[in-house]
Amino acid sequence: MGTRAQLAFDELGTPLRDTTFVVFDLETTGGSAEQDAITEFGAVKVRGGEVIGEFATLVDPGRGIPPEIVQLTGITNAMVYTAPRVDEVLPAFLEFAAGSVLVAHNAGFDVGFVKAACQRLGYAWPKPAVVCTVRLGRRVLSREEAPSCKLSALAQLFRATTTPIHRALADARATVDVLHGLLERVGSLGVQSLEELLDYIPEVTAAQRRKRTLAEHVPNEPGVYLFRGPSDEVLYVGTATDLRRRVRQYFTASETRRRLREMVALAERVDTISCAHPLEAEVRELRLLSAHKPAYNRRSKNPRHGWWVVLTDEPFPRLSLVRKPRDGALGPFRARGHAEEAMAALQEATGIRPCTMRIAAHGGESSCALAELGRCQAPCVGGQTIEEYAPAVESAVSLVAGRDLAPLHRLHLRLTDLSATQRYEQAGADRDRMRSLIRALDKGQRLSALAAVGELVAARPDGAGGWEFAVVRHGRLASAGVARRGVSPMPVVAALVASAETVLPEPGPLFGAPAEEVGVVLRWLDKPGTRMVQCSQPWTEPAQAAARWRPWLDRADHARASTLPRD
Structure with a gap:
């Protein structure tokens, strides 16, 4: 086995001697995390080679323990009859293990049971780092030295002070000795930090x-x-809160994606752009992706230009899907299907004609099938004048602009009527179209409101007593900076405003700003703790904005999820 290059001190990350490990083991009623239950927890907390705590308890599985499991573990139904249930034990174990690296022998099994229990009981899985002593043993030990990586075999190899006996605490104690033995081996190979161990x-x-x-x-x-590749072409663009640590991961085993391993093999150079804070990094990434379209970024192959719904410029306007928006457009939509759903709902709500033919001011000679079905007032044959058709156009324009919510109330009334007459399939289809429309209206109105502001300066705490600043002009990030703890913030703000990019507004609902960039900036501004420093004009949303329908949207999302077929 080849030796590994020793890292410089600033690359070490978290030294293994300062890392807290929680070595744990479970006993269960069987091998399926979804169908079987935990009967015993055993865990040992160690740091720097010393035991600093233990956790052990039997668990009432709420079902009988199979005879073969009783024979294997010695845990009987009588032993667990008075034991606490997993809903009492799990939060205590999660608290015991909080902030630690989880270690288990065949970790996929034990971690799988704990994750499944978290999901059933409504606990968020904390996503700790996990070390599997089986995988580490196979990586460190030769087949001659360790023909088997069973816990009993490795415990004997490393002269563990506890013999594993298929009881949780005893097996966890034995695994501690195995872990320490394996860490001594990898230490001689230059693995000194947790990050290196995981790699x-x-x-x-x-x-x-x-x-x-x-x-x-x-x-x-x-x-x-x-x-960058052999011809200085950009192969891949990414962001990181710690550039060195993130870039190093591409040259370790933690990077398993085939396409990115291929990219690394082609790479000749890595360029970096240091940013004041993560918002600046995310915006710069978007702009670089748009400029270079790197071959190995999936988002380059699926650019998020989006779809927009617009009114056509003709005597009897209709709705059309376009890529480039103009004033009054509805969107953006990432998927064409969602745009088509919203467009259908908007037509139904306002009376905009659903046909695609172009109609002259004086009308034509024959009507289309939609008119014969009663879904159109037939302006194509003079059924409506331009003046009679105009209220439908104004209704659509006012809804998108946030001046009138009446079309949504009409759609909701139709849903109520369909449900009352037990036309549930049609009601479900109309509900989904209405969902797409409301979601697009809400998103578009919020993005447009931000893009309308000429200049906005906001600040967020940096977590260390300082401030992160963003100067936003017409929805675009024009400047970014920080004032570290102890630095007076307002002179920093003044310098950022003075050096900010000039942004000239252009036609369109977002004043020329890319929708994805405005969305990134808006999410940053929406985070708890963000403060407004100064604003060139009030940042407001329309009084009749679709945001009023968010409670209905939440209920509709829940109703749709409950009716979807499950695997």
Whole structure:
């Protein structure tokens, strides 16, 4: 086995001697995390080679324990009869393990049971780092030295002080000794930090390891990184809160995606752009993706230009799907199907004609099938004048602009009538179209409101006593900076405003700003703790905005989810 290059001190990450491990084991009624139940928890908390706590309890599985499991573990139904249920034990275990690295022998089994219990009981899985001593043993030990990586075999190899006996606490104690023995082995190979340990466990290709020098100059700062190929072309763009740590991961076994391993093999250089804070990094990434369209970014192959619904410019306007919006457009939609659903709902709500033919001011000679079905007032044959058709157009324009919610009330009334007459299939289809319309109205109105503001300066705490600043002009990030703890913030704001990018508004609902960038900025502004420093004009949303329908939208989402077929 080849030796690993020793890392510089600033690359070490979290030293293993300072890492808290919770080594745990479970006993269960069987092998399925979905169908079987936990009968015993056993866990040992260690740091720096010392035991600092233990956790052990039997668990009432709420069902009989199969005879073969009783024979294997010695845990009987009588033993667990008075034990606490898993809903009492799980929160205590999660608290015991909080902030620690989980370790288990064949970790997929034990972690799978705990994750399944969290899902059933409504606890968020904390996503801790996990070390599997089976995988680590197979990586460290030769087949000659350890023909088997069973816990009993490794416990004997490392002379564990506790013999594993298929009881949770005893097996966890034995696993602690196995873990320490394996860490001694990898330590001699240069693995000194938790990050290196997690990178070391999977196999890493020689090509990845050779390219590691590309990360030597990368700083430990937030920002954007660009992998460049033999012809200086941009292969891949990404963001990171710590550029050095993130870029290094591409040259370790933690990167398992085939296409990105292929990208690393082609890369000749890594360029980085340090950013003041994550918002600037995310916006820069969007702009670089748009400019370079890197071959290995999935978003380059599926650009999010979006779809918009617009009124056509003709005597009897109709709705049309376009890629480039203009004033009064509804959107953006990521999927054409959602745009078509919203367009159908808007037609139904306002009376805009659903046909696609172009109609002259004086009308034509024959009507279409939609008119014969009563779904259109037939302006194509003079059934409506331009003046009689105009209220439908004004209704659509006012709904999109946030001046009138009456069309949504009409749609809701139709849903009520369909349900009352037990036409549930049609009601479900209309509900889904109405959902798409309301969601698009709400999103579009919020984005447009932000893009309408000439200049806005906002601040967020940086978590260390300082402030992160963003200067936003017509929805675009024009400048970004920070005032570290102890630095007077207002002079920093003044400098950022003075040096900010000039943004000239253009036609369209977002004044020329890319929808995805306005969305990123809006999400940053919406985060708890963000404060408004100054604003060139009031940042307001329309009084009759679709935001009033969010409670209905939540109920509709829940109703749709409950009727979807399940696997």
